[in-house]
Amino acid sequence: MKIIFPLLVVVTCVAGTIAVAGPQYGPGVTDAEIKLGQTVPYSGNGSPIGIPTAGATRALLQKVNQAGGINGRKINLLSLDDALSPPKTVEQTRRLVESDEVLAIVGSLGSAPNAATQKYLNGKKVPQLFIMSGSSRFLAPKEFPWTMPWPVSSERIGEAYGRYVRQVKPNAKVSIIYQNDEYGREGEKGIRKGLGAEADKLIIAERTYDLTDPTLDSQIVSLKASGADVLFHVSISKFAAQGLRKVNELEWEPIQFVDVPSASIAATFRPVGLDKAVGVISATYFKDPQDPRWKDDPAVAEYIATMKTFAPDIDPYDSNALFGYSVGESLVAVLRQCGDDLSRENLMRQATDLKQVPLSLLLPGITLNTTSEDYAPIKQLRLMRFNGTSWDPFGETMTIP
Known part of the structure; x- marks a missing residue:
């Protein structure tokens, strides 16, 4: 499966003779788009997790794209099926990096699949960002500085x-x-x-x-x-x-x-x-959308509305959808911090400099916090x-x- 979001063209003007530093772009980035890659089990034993997780991420990104994207650039997410099989993950990841030339791999699911591509991506200095795995092997910034997980380990x-x-x-x-x-x-x-x-x-x-x-x-x-x-x-x-x-x-x-x-x-x-x-x-570490205490919460209401609009076939009350939506929000927060420097290096700099970043569905008091030495975004539950x-x-x- 391959999902491609539409593009938005933006014209950048430089007035007079004043020298203005232009945007810094890594692979997959233009004035119109930010191309990212992902591997997810749309088939096999992992599909009950993969389908709602990836579907909710796509829903959030589609909402952002509809509103104009990130600084005028729409997010183009290429999401490929790996059936939770490490050999397939390697094949699909190489395709995304070498053929599709994505800026980063984001939100890929599974410990073994992500482990199979960790050395490859770090060797090529491709961000392996907000991967969906609770393994602490992905919390090793000295050895693997280009890898960051999202869930609590x-x-x-x-x-x-x-x-x-x-x-x-x-x-x-x-x-x-x-x-x-x-x-x-x-x-x-x-x-x-x-x-x-x-x-x-x-x-x-x-x-x-x-x-x-x-x-x-x-x-x-x-x-x-x-x-x-x-x-x-x-x-x-x-x-x-x-x-x-x-x-x-x-x-x-x-x-x-x-x-x-x-x-x-x-x-x-x-x-x-x-x-x-x-x-x-x-x-x-999430608000439960079914819990009456959140029935008047604006963020939960917006989440439900977003899922109904952009992912109507996915149960918004599935906890896996909460993960996927939150990964999408985390990604958007980092991309916004990048400004016009959308190089791979700056993407990781911003991802490792998150300071009390709130997300719609996290419980009150729980925020994203990272440093160059601590890659765990969430440490509370x-x-x-x-x-x-x-x-x-x-x-x-x-x-x-």
């Missing part, structure tokens, strides 16, 4: 969950099911960190799954047999749904946590049955519990340094 989220369990159930019998890759291992590492010195004692069973596994049934049966009373799902939506369904079938009643990427009512809970997900805990219809936030906003 899986390790930080896992640590928050572990802290909570340690506080409310100090004698818990913990079990973990996690994806057998960097994403899953990072989450498992964070849970251990949050549980603290007693982690080895508290964790009594762990199982992994591969993206090629047809089901998680055997792993969940094994975890129940361990006698655990807490279960962490460090899984993408498809497998989190499978795990939740099997837990219900077994009439097992542990305290359950799902990772932030799977905290989607549409993609995770509806396939299981909303009533069967009551009590599941996750975390957020809040726990929430599913009530059968929507999420109920609880506790204070947590900062995980």
